[in-house]
Amino acid sequence: MSLPRIAVDAMGGDEGVRVMVEGAALARRRHDRFKFLLVGDEERIKSALDAHPNLRAASEILHSTDVVAGDEKPTQALRRAKTTSMGMAINAVKQGDAGAAVSAGNTGALMAMSKLALRTMPGIDRPALSAIMPTLGDNDVVMLDLGANTECDARNLVQFAIMGAAYARIITGRDNPRVRLLNIGSEDNKGTEDLQLASAQLKEAAASLAMSFDGYVEADKINRGEVDVVVTDGFSGNIALKGIEGTARFVADLLRRSFASSLRSKFGFLVSRPATELLKHHLDPNNHNGAVFLGLNGVVVKSHGSASAIGVANAVAVTARLLENDLTKRIAADLDRLGGSHLGRTAKAAE
Amino acid sequence: MSLPRIAVDAMGGDEGVRVMVEGAALARRRHDRFKFLLVGDEERIKSALDAHPNLRAASEILHSTDVVAGDEKPTQALRRAKTTSMGMAINAVKQGDAGAAVSAGNTGALMAMSKLALRTMPGIDRPALSAIMPTLGDNDVVMLDLGANTECDARNLVQFAIMGAAYARIITGRDNPRVRLLNIGSEDNKGTEDLQLASAQLKEAAASLAMSFDGYVEADKINRGEVDVVVTDGFSGNIALKGIEGTARFVADLLRRSFASSLRSKFGFLVSRPATELLKHHLDPNNHNGAVFLGLNGVVVKSHGSASAIGVANAVAVTARLLENDLTKRIAADLDRLGGSHLGRTAKAAE
Structure with a gap:
C-alpha cells in the first residue's frame, strides 16, 4: 500500500527548520515508504536538506515565508491561514495534496486553523x-x-x-x-x-x-x-x-x-x-x-x-x-x- | 503557653487503634506539651496504651463503640454523629473539650460532620x-x-x-x-x-x-x-x-x-x-x-x-x-x- 505523503510545517517549534527536517529524515530512514511535503522558507529548507539526501529524494518543498508566532492569538493566525507555513500545511491536507499534517507551532492556532479548514x-x-x-x-x-x-x-x-x-x-x-x-x-x-x-x-x-x-x-x-x-x-x-x-x-x-x-x-x-x-x-x-x-x-x-x-x-x-x-x-x-x-x-x- | 488538647479519633484508618495511638505517642515524645483526648473503644485504647506510658500520662479516654465505616455515605454517618468516635472527637472541639480533632477515617463523613458541628x-x-x-x-x-x-x-x-x-x-x-x-x-x-x-x-x-x-x-x-x-x-x-x-x-x-x-x-x-x-x-x-x-x-x-x-x-x-x-x-x-x-x-x- 502506498502511504499518502505527510505535510510538515518546517517553520514551527523552538528550533525551527533544522530540527523539523532532521526529524523527518530520521523517520524516513526508519521507514522508506514515507513521503513528505515540506512547507516553509524554500532556501532554508533546501540548505537543511543538504545533510539529508535520503529525505530530499522523498520530499517536495512548498514555499512560504510567513510564520505563525508562538504567542500569536489563534484568531489572528487564522487571518493568515493562506500564507503561513502552518496554514499551508493544513490546506495541503484539505486539498488532498497530503494525507496528514505535522506541526510544532502554536497549539491554539493549529487547532483553530485545522478546525476551519478540515471541519x-x-x-x-x-x-x-x-x-x-x-x-x-x-x-x-x-x-x-x-x-x-x-x-x-x-x-x-x-x-x-x-x-x-x-x-x-x-x-x-x-x-x-x-x-x-x-x-x-x-x-x-x-x-x-x-x-x-x-x-x-x-x-x-x-x-x-x-x-x-x-x-x-x-x-x-x-x-x-x-x-x-x-x-x-x-x-x-x-x-x-x-x-x-x-x-x-x-x-x-x-x-x-x-x-x-x-x-x-x-x-x-x-x-x-x-x-x-x-x-x-x-x-x-x-x-x-x-x-x-x-x-x-x-x-x-x-x-x-x-x-x-x-x-x-x-x-x-x-x-x-x-x-x-x-x-x-x-x-x-x-x-x-x-x-x-x-x-x-x-x-x-x-x- | 499551654496548648489545648487534641482529640484523636482512635478508630479511623486502615490499621485502627494501634497506629493512631502509636502515632500520638510518637508526637508526644517529640513535644511533651501535647495533651490528648483519645476517642474510641476504651478497652482497645487502654491495651494499646500499655506500650506507651508516656502518652497514657498525657491522655484522657472518651469511650465510644460506634465507628464510621470507610465506605459509608456522609449523610448516613451524620445520623450517628453523637455515638461514633469520629463524631464525638469533633463534638469535643465544639464543646471546647479539645482544641482540634484528628481522624484517619472516611473523608466525606469527616467533612460533613465537621461542617455541621463547627459551622x-x-x-x-x-x-x-x-x-x-x-x-x-x-x-x-x-x-x-x-x-x-x-x-x-x-x-x-x-x-x-x-x-x-x-x-x-x-x-x-x-x-x-x-x-x-x-x-x-x-x-x-x-x-x-x-x-x-x-x-x-x-x-x-x-x-x-x-x-x-x-x-x-x-x-x-x-x-x-x-x-x-x-x-x-x-x-x-x-x-x-x-x-x-x-x-x-x-x-x-x-x-x-x-x-x-x-x-x-x-x-x-x-x-x-x-x-x-x-x-x-x-x-x-x-x-x-x-x-x-x-x-x-x-x-x-x-x-x-x-x-x-x-x-x-x-x-x-x-x-x-x-x-x-x-x-x-x-x-x-x-x-x-x-x-x-x-x-x-x-x-x-x-x-
Whole structure:
C-alpha cells in the first residue's frame, strides 16, 4: 500500500527548520515508504536538506515565508491561514495534496486553523487533543481532551471516548481498549452531573462500541497500565497531563540531587548508569511525542515545541500509523454504529 | 503557653487503634506539651496504651463503640454523629473539650460532620480541604481545594486563597506567601470565567491581604518551589494531587524496575542506597501527612487512611502548629480586613 505523503510545517517549534527536517529524515530512514511535503522558507529548507539526501529524494518543498508566532492569538493566525507555513500545511491536507499534517507551532492556532479548514467529522461536535503517555503496563495510555475544550458536556465526553478508543485500537493493538472517565472517585455519585451521565451512556453502549468501559479512573491510576483510554474535559486533562509531566521531572531532579549528595552516591550513580539511563529513556517526552487532534476530516499531529529531532521523528511515525490504519474512517464507522441511539445527550437535555 | 488538647479519633484508618495511638505517642515524645483526648473503644485504647506510658500520662479516654465505616455515605454517618468516635472527637472541639480533632477515617463523613458541628466561619461560604506537598524549593506548597467542593465560583476561589495564605504563613514562615490560581495557561484569557474573575479580584486586593498574588500557575510548576499556595476547585485539585502522587509512585516503580534489570544495576543500587533512601524519604507521603479542613470554627485534620505511625505523628504535629498559631483567628482577621470590599463576587453577579 502506498502511504499518502505527510505535510510538515518546517517553520514551527523552538528550533525551527533544522530540527523539523532532521526529524523527518530520521523517520524516513526508519521507514522508506514515507513521503513528505515540506512547507516553509524554500532556501532554508533546501540548505537543511543538504545533510539529508535520503529525505530530499522523498520530499517536495512548498514555499512560504510567513510564520505563525508562538504567542500569536489563534484568531489572528487564522487571518493568515493562506500564507503561513502552518496554514499551508493544513490546506495541503484539505486539498488532498497530503494525507496528514505535522506541526510544532502554536497549539491554539493549529487547532483553530485545522478546525476551519478540515471541519469536524459528521457526528462530532468538537475535536479533541489527545496524547499518549507511558505506563507500567504493556502499552501506552491515550488521554483526551488535553486543553482544546475547557468545558465539556456529557455528549462531548461520549464522543471523546469513541475517538480515543479508535486511536487506542491502533496504537495498543487491543480490539476492545479499556476506556475510563477521569473522576475524583470511583463511586457512581462522584463528580459532575455530565460525568455521571456520560458514564451511564457509555455503560449502556460499550458492547456495540468495541470498547471495554468500566466507569471512572482516578488520576493516580492513569499510568498503572490498567486502562488504555482516559477521557476528560480539556481543563482537567491539561492539569492531569502537566501534573504528571511536572512530577516526573520533579522526581528526576530529586534523584539527581540525591545522587550528588555524597561521594558514595556519586560513585553509585556511575555504577547505576544503565538503570538511570533506562529510566530516562522511559520518561523522555520525546519518546511519546505527537499529540493528535481527533475528530477532524483529516489527520493533524502536534509535535512538542521543544521536541528534539528524535521527538519529531516519533511524531511523524505516529502520523504515519494513523494514516496506515485510516483513523478517520474508523471513527466514522464507530459513530455510524451508534447512529440511531440516544447516546450523547447533555445533562441538561436529560433532565 | 499551654496548648489545648487534641482529640484523636482512635478508630479511623486502615490499621485502627494501634497506629493512631502509636502515632500520638510518637508526637508526644517529640513535644511533651501535647495533651490528648483519645476517642474510641476504651478497652482497645487502654491495651494499646500499655506500650506507651508516656502518652497514657498525657491522655484522657472518651469511650465510644460506634465507628464510621470507610465506605459509608456522609449523610448516613451524620445520623450517628453523637455515638461514633469520629463524631464525638469533633463534638469535643465544639464543646471546647479539645482544641482540634484528628481522624484517619472516611473523608466525606469527616467533612460533613465537621461542617455541621463547627459551622463555617463568618465570611466563608464553603470550607476547603488543603494539603501540603514537597517542592524543589525551601518550603512545602499548600494546595486547596482537594475535593470538598466539586464546583467552585470566583467567590469560593478568593476565599480559598485567603485561607490558604493564612495556612502558608504558618508553615512556611513567609509574611507574604506567593499565591497562584491553578490554570491551563498563564495568559489572562485562559480558563473559566470564574478563574479570570477571581484572578482580577485577587490582583486588586493582594496588597491588603498579606499575600503576593501573581495570576496563574500551571500544574507542571506546582512543585518547582516557586509558589507557596495553589488555589483551585475541588475537582481539579483532586486530579492534580492524585496525578502528582500517582506519578511519584510510578517513577519510583520504574526506578526499582531499572535497578533490577541487570547485575551491574543491582550492585549500583546497593552502592546508591543512601541516595535512593533520601529520595524515598522526600517522597514518602507520611512525611506530608495531615490534610487540613480550612474555614471551620475549629481545627480538623485528616490523616491519610493508610498512614503509618510516623504519618499520624506528623498529622498531630501539623494540628499542634495550627493551634499554636491560631489559624482560625488569623483567617478571621484577614476576612475582616476585606470587610467592606467588593471581593468575592461570583462571575454571574459581576455580569
